[in-house]
Amino acid sequence: MTRISLTVDGAAVSDDVEPRMLLVQYLRERLGKTGTVIGCDTSNCGACTVHLDGTSVKSCNVLAVQADGGEVTTIEGLAQDGQLHPVQEAFRECHGLQCGFCTPGMIMQSVDLLKENPKPSEEEIRLGLEGNLCRCTGYHNIVRAVQHASGQGVTS
Amino acid sequence: MTATQERPADAVDREIGRDRRRKEDQRLITGRTRWTDNIVLPGMLHLAMVRSPFAHATITGIDTSAARSAPNVVAVLTGADFGEELGVCINAWPITPDQVAPVHCPMPSDRVSFAGEIVAVVVARSAAEARDAAELVDVEYDELPAALDLKAAAADEVIAHPDLGTNKSALWVFDSGEAGTGGNVEDAIGKARTDGIVIEREYRQQRLIPAFMEPRSVVVDPTGEQYVMYSATQIPHILRFALAATTGVSESKIRVIAPDVGGGFGGKLQVTPEEWIAWAVGRRIGKPVKYTETRSESLMSAHHGRDQWQKLTLSAEKDGTVTGLKVELLADLGAYVAIVGGGVPVLGAFMFNAIYKFPAYHFACQTVLTNKTWTDAYRGAGRPEATYAIERLMDELAAEVGADPLAIREKNWIRHEEFPFTTVAGLEYDSGNYEAATAKAREMFGYDELRSEQMARRASGDPVQLGIGVSTFTEMCGLAPSRVLGQLDYGAGGWEYASVRMLATGKVEVTTGASAHGQGHETAFSQIVADRLGVAFEDVEILHGDTAVAHKGLDTYGSRSLAVGGEALVRAADKVVEKATPIAAHLMEASVDDIEFAGGRFSVRGTDQGMAIGEIATAVFAAHNLPDGVEASLDSDATYDPVNFSFPHGTHLCAMEVDTETGALRMRKYVACDDIGNIINPLIVSGQVHGGLVQGIAQALWEEAVYDEGGTLVSGSFVDYLLPTAADTISFDIDHTTSPATTHSLGVKGVGEAGTIASTPAVVNAVVDAVRHLGVTDIQMPCTPERVWKAINGPGAGGSTEGAAMPHFEAGGAAGNQEQPGTSSTEGAGQ
Numbered sequence: 005m006t007r008i009s010l011t012v013d014g015a016a017v018s019d020d021v022e023p024r025m026l027l028v029q030y031l032r033e034r035l036g037k038t039g040t041v042i043g044c045d046t047s048n049c050g051a052c053t054v055h056l057d058g059t060s061v062k063s064c065n066v067l068a069v070q071a072d073g074g075e076v077t078t079i080e081g082l083a084q085d086g087q088l089h090p091v092q093e094a095f096r097e098c099h100g101l102q103c104g105f106c107t108p109g110m111i112m113q114s115v116d117l118l119k120e121n122p123k124p125s126e127e128e129i130r131l132g133l134e135g136n137l138c139r140c141t142g143y144h145n146i147v148r149a150v151q152h153a154s155g156q157g158v159t160s
Numbered sequence: 161m162t163a164t165q166e167r168p169a170d171a172v173d174r175e176i177g178r179d180r181r182r183k184e185d186q187r188l189i190t191g192r193t194r195w196t197d198n199i200v201l202p203g204m205l206h207l208a209m210v211r212s213p214f215a216h217a218t219i220t221g222i223d224t225s226a227a228r229s230a231p232n233v234v235a236v237l238t239g240a241d242f243g244e245e246l247g248v249c250i251n252a253w254p255i256t257p258d259q260v261a262p263v264h265c266p267m268p269s270d271r272v273s274f275a276g277e278i279v280a281v282v283v284a285r286s287a288a289e290a291r292d293a294a295e296l297v298d299v300e301y302d303e304l305p306a307a308l309d310l311k312a313a314a315a316d317e318v319i320a321h322p323d324l325g326t327n328k329s330a331l332w333v334f335d336s337g338e339a340g341t342g343g344n345v346e347d348a349i350g351k352a353r354t355d356g357i358v359i360e361r362e363y364r365q366q367r368l369i370p371a372f373m374e375p376r377s378v379v380v381d382p383t384g385e386q387y388v389m390y391s392a393t394q395i396p397h398i399l400r401f402a403l404a405a406t407t408g409v410s411e412s413k414i415r416v417i418a419p420d421v422g423g424g425f426g427g428k429l430q431v432t433p434e435e436w437i438a439w440a441v442g443r444r445i446g447k448p449v450k451y452t453e454t455r456s457e458s459l460m461s462a463h464h465g466r467d468q469w470q471k472l473t474l475s476a477e478k479d480g481t482v483t484g485l486k487v488e489l490l491a492d493l494g495a496y497v498a499i500v501g502g503g504v505p506v507l508g509a510f511m512f513n514a515i516y517k518f519p520a521y522h523f524a525c526q527t528v529l530t531n532k533t534w535t536d537a538y539r540g541a542g543r544p545e546a547t548y549a550i551e552r553l554m555d556e557l558a559a560e561v562g563a564d565p566l567a568i569r570e571k572n573w574i575r576h577e578e579f580p581f582t583t584v585a586g587l588e589y590d591s592g593n594y595e596a597a598t599a600k601a602r603e604m605f606g607y608d609e610l611r612s613e614q615m616a617r618r619a620s621g622d623p624v625q626l627g628i629g630v631s632t633f634t635e636m637c638g639l640a641p642s643r644v645l646g647q648l649d650y651g652a653g654g655w656e657y658a659s660v661r662m663l664a665t666g667k668v669e670v671t672t673g674a675s676a677h678g679q680g681h682e683t684a685f686s687q688i689v690a691d692r693l694g695v696a697f698e699d700v701e702i703l704h705g706d707t708a709v710a711h712k713g714l715d716t717y718g719s720r721s722l723a724v725g726g727e728a729l730v731r732a733a734d735k736v737v738e739k740a741t742p743i744a745a746h747l748m749e750a751s752v753d754d755i756e757f758a759g760g761r762f763s764v765r766g767t768d769q770g771m772a773i774g775e776i777a778t779a780v781f782a783a784h785n786l787p788d789g790v791e792a793s794l795d796s797d798a799t800y801d802p803v804n805f806s807f808p809h810g811t812h813l814c815a816m817e818v819d820t821e822t823g824a825l826r827m828r829k830y831v832a833c834d835d836i837g838n839i840i841n842p843l844i845v846s847g848q849v850h851g852g853l854v855q856g857i858a859q860a861l862w863e864e865a866v867y868d869e870g871g872t873l874v875s876g877s878f879v880d881y882l883l884p885t886a887a888d889t890i891s892f893d894i895d896h897t898t899s900p901a902t903t904h905s906l907g908v909k910g911v912g913e914a915g916t917i918a919s920t921p922a923v924v925n926a927v928v929d930a931v932r933h934l935g936v937t938d939i940q941m942p943c944t945p946e947r948v949w950k951a952i953n954g955p956g957a958g959g960s961t962e963g964a965a966m967p968h969f970e971a972g973g974a975a976g977n978q979e980q981p982g983t984s985s986t987e988g989a990g991q
Contacts, residue, residue: 022288029288038198039191041422043373044455048878051373079191088189096185099843102851103678104188105373105422111189126891134887137878139373139423140678141847142854142915143886 008072012037013081021068027061028052030068031078039080039108043137050136053109054078060116062109062135079108082115091115091153098158100149102140110136114150123154175687175697179843182683183702187420194419196377196392201448204379205234207438208290209451210280210297211461212272215306215531215871216320219270222280223298230293232285235445239269239279246440247406249431249496252398252651253503255527259330261497262321262529266433266440272301273320273495274531275872276460281437283445287452306531306871310469310492313530320495320529329493329527330502334509334585336521342584343520345475348484352475356483359474359556364940365545367467367492367865369459369875370538371883372677374422376462377452378435380442386415386708387443391435394424395715396675398499398652400707402431403439418705421677425855426537428677429717430463431499459876464865465538467492468505468545474553480561480568484520487512487549491527494534500541501534502527503650507542507636507718510585514550515594515634515809516572521584531871537717539855539916543635551631551921552938559932565630565925566598566607573632580902587636589807591899592835594632601811601833604893610815610829618933626828627816627930631922634809637910638723638901642801656720657712658728659797660689660736664781666774668693668700670732673713674725675705679912680844681721687840688726688906692733693773694760712799719808719910722840727904728800735796740776743794746787747771747779806901806909810834812918816926820934823949825861825927832894832918837901837909845911849894852915858884859916860923862942882942 005020012035019034031037031054040063043051047065054063055077063076082089091114094100101107110133117124117132124132129150130143138146151158187193224236239246249264267278280297284290307313307320313327320327336342352358379390387409393399396416404411421428434451442449453462468491475484491505505525513521540547558568574581576593583589607628614626639645642653657673670689674681686700703709714720737757744762745752754765763770776794779785783792815828832849839845862882866875875881900907920941927943928936936951 032198036200037191038195039193041193041195041374042197043375044878046455046877046879049373049455079189083190092189095189096181099182099847101185101188102680102847103373103421103423104184104193105195107188108191130886130889134885137373137883137885139371139425139855139883140851142850142852142892143889144850144891145847147886147891 006069008069010071010073011075013076013078023067023069025068026064027066027068027071028063031063037078037080040078041105041108043105048137049106050113051106051109053112053136055112055116060113079112082111089115091118094149094153098145098149098152100141100146106136106138110138110146114153117150118154123156124150126151175690176840178687178841180683180687180697180841182680182844183686184680184682195374195422196379196390196419197452199379199390199419199450201379201381204448204450205283205285205445206287206290207441207449207451208282208284208287208294209278209434209457210282210294210299211457212275212277212279212301214272214301214303215275215308216304217272217301218304219272219279219299220302221300224280226296226298227282227293230289230296232289233282233293234285235283236293236297237281237283237441239265239267242267242440247436249433249436250402250406250499251497251501252499253501254649255332255502255506256330259497259502260324260326261329262324264496266436274533276457276533277495278433278437281441283441283449308530308532308867308869308871310467310490310528310530314490314526314528320531327529329497329529332502332506332509332525334523336584339586341586342518345484345486345520345522348520349473349475349486352483356478357476357557357560359553359560361472361553361556361938363470363472363549363552365466365468365470365548366941367535368465368538368859368863369865369881370425370427370462370465371459371881372423372425372427375453375455375458376428376432376434377450378438379448379450380438381448382442382446383448386413388415388417389435389439390417390419392421392428393418394421394428394675394677394717396705396707397673397713397715399431399435407439415708418675424677425539426465426541426717427462429500429537455878456876459881460873461533463498463536464494464533465535466545467535470545470549472549472553474557476557480557480563480571482516482518482572485513485518486522487524489525491525492532492535493527493529494532495529496534498534498536500536504535504537504542505545506648508546510587510636511543511546512550513584514547515574515632517574518584532867533873539852540913541718543913544856544917544920547631547633547635547917548921551633552925555630555925555928556937566602569630569632570598588804590804590902592634592807592809593897593899594809596897597809597833597835598632598811600895600897601813601831604833604895605813605829605831607813623819623821625818625820625930627818627926627928629814629816629922629924629926629929631812631918631925633812633918634807635913635917636805637719637808637913638802638806639718639720640805641803652714653801654714654724655799655801656714656725656728657797657799658725658732659795660732662736662777662780662794664778666699666777668695669703670700670729671703671710672725672729673710673715674721675713675715676721677716679716679721680841684722684840684844685726685729688729689733692730693736694758695773719912722908723806723901723904723910724800724802726906726908728798730905731798731800732796735798736794739794739796740773742787742790743780744771744776747776747785802904804903806837806903808834808836808909808911808914810914810918812922814922814926816923816930818927818930818948820931820952823945823952825943825945825948827890830890830892832892832915833897834894834911834914835897835899836911836914838898838907839896840908846894848911849915850892852913853892853919854884854889856916856919857923860920860941860943862888864942
């Protein structure tokens, strides 16, 4: 067991974890942060995407011990003071989700994408979300949501 | 206590037709979700499954001692430990009386029939410890020859279940001559061979995996008076029935909850070994248990879809007027006959004739057992296969006649003034307008301009050729009239249930037997009820997916929720109004005959007196002043059994660019004009269409479940099973024409599967159209660049990757990768 201390969604937490425990397992099983989900075993689907020290990571691809001393933001910590993040708002506005399982990861990745590139083209959005799978939406309205959140005109 | 404010009687802002943002989303975008895997109960134990690595083998011994002594392991159980206590996984649709089907034990103790079958379960205090211990279970197998290839299995070369003596499960036949719905197809084909056109093709529907994003998960809580099962399922009500029927527990002691369910697409329309094993373990140990599959387990052991060979013969007169259609299918069931199983291809039986006026039709489907993962419904279920076949054939006919593919379709389709139209398959299409949808799609697409560009590229010998693909599809939705299901030997009905409860505060609580898993029922159903009762959209709460709350229902699949479940809602709501009317009359001291109801308000004709329905609800709750003999309740329910299917249709047009030097493909444009009847929420409809399109496009271009020669699924992870990403796909142009369904009040037809059904042939037709002038008439799905390149440059139509997953490019040239090169795909391919 290894002692880790980190900040998750603004709260300081500290736990003994097995060295092999993945960050996503730590979030879900130890902290009850079940908004972040597991969709595959191979870091293909991106459903578990969170921010670690301000950058998006697939939390199935990070050991909990690697997050020691870090700052993690999950989908549950994105809204501030009851105000949805503009990307969350945009996903609802543009119907960028259906079953909602990929949505936490998709939103966290989109936030990161817009931080890097505030006015992305459609192609840049599509490439930027390539690591996140969605089976429901066909991506059309997810792309619209990111366009909308970026303040750019939404093509039909 | 305040009654909810009624909406103005002259409200022009009807809810139906509005692009309401979804009620579901607030939870989903903030992570406040209840996926089954999120559920944690006191004392909960975790399960891990031990699965067979072999496709077919005898189990000669299982040593569980090492696993049992691993840390925090509570139990390790095998099939022998359980016996009949486990129950069986059911087949609800024996398609013929003499169907051959193996008993589907959730955990066999003697023989495994596909790679991934469960042979033991480990119960431990944590999921990680359960998985660690599962590695320590030592199973000895004697490997048996496995039936893997569908055609070879149909010839009984190797038997998948030796005790059955054959792999042939059932032969299901429909013949229009015998049914009296049309002529004799052999006569039509015979005549066409002498003085007409005969198109003979063989198409492959590759094996697909539904690949919902949420892996399946099940929690069983045996504490309390009722046993509770939480499951990531599309069918909580059917699951409850099947548990009762096969495990000996009274139905009334079983509560099944489908909490938030992360997609299904048919893949969660199943009763699974994992559910049955968790049920048995939970009951035996007396503690809550949870099992959540890994993605690899999901791809390997959750059911697959499609997997057919389609032998097709179309006859026509020289001018392209169709005269007959003969369909002979081989359908791979996999190792067991699943809950709908053999019924899936039968659902397609009525759709091969599609929108065309075939005078003669013959359909025969042979279902076949193999030692692969069992197959069942995948989005569209039978109808994509039918649509693919007929829409490909119509393009072939157009090429043969030398006509435009749209013109050849128009020559043969049912004209809008001919509805209602009884088809050669015996269905009555109630409404449709193929001309209108096609005209609109054609304009949106810029059809003539793209045809000109295609001609120019051909003339200039451009290495990048352009192809235009057409799909003028129809489908049958709203499953299903119960009497029809009875005629087809399906084990249940097709009705749906709804109840509407008026709460004391005027809020409205609705239960539905439909069970959403991403469709947006809470929003769309709220819109329907809000309109019907004249209450605010926000004041309607939709409850579903819990058999103790929505106690009755037949769940969600087959684009049925709105067309069947929605109509049940309408009828339940109307009963509320009916019950409230005499109470309103009493409270306003008026005659019942003078009461009118509109916009949520009961008023007395000719006066300005009125009461909102919420006020009536409050008065009924108090029950201080009700008419004599009237019960103190407005609550109502309804069970609606559809009188007919509904028949959405549409025209989809796809432009594909094909690099003839590399085989690379690029989708240039995709237009869909669908007629799905009346639209409740256009935003939700758009999402259904977009998502459906990509699943259908993925069948055309990317996805295939591939087994190696040992029967191991080599596309058993998201590294290998190619789900499209945002970067692989494009934005779509979609629109609608509207011919309301005529058999129920909402006029809706269903949209959940339309995109998937329509798009696959549109894409493949476009790819073939791009290179037809190079002698290509078929490319097998998925149309990989390799197959496209081979179709252009060598004999054959690409071939399957089955049995040749690695390496992709063997020595031996183009034929080296072919599955049964002599028989695969269509004659004339590459000529």
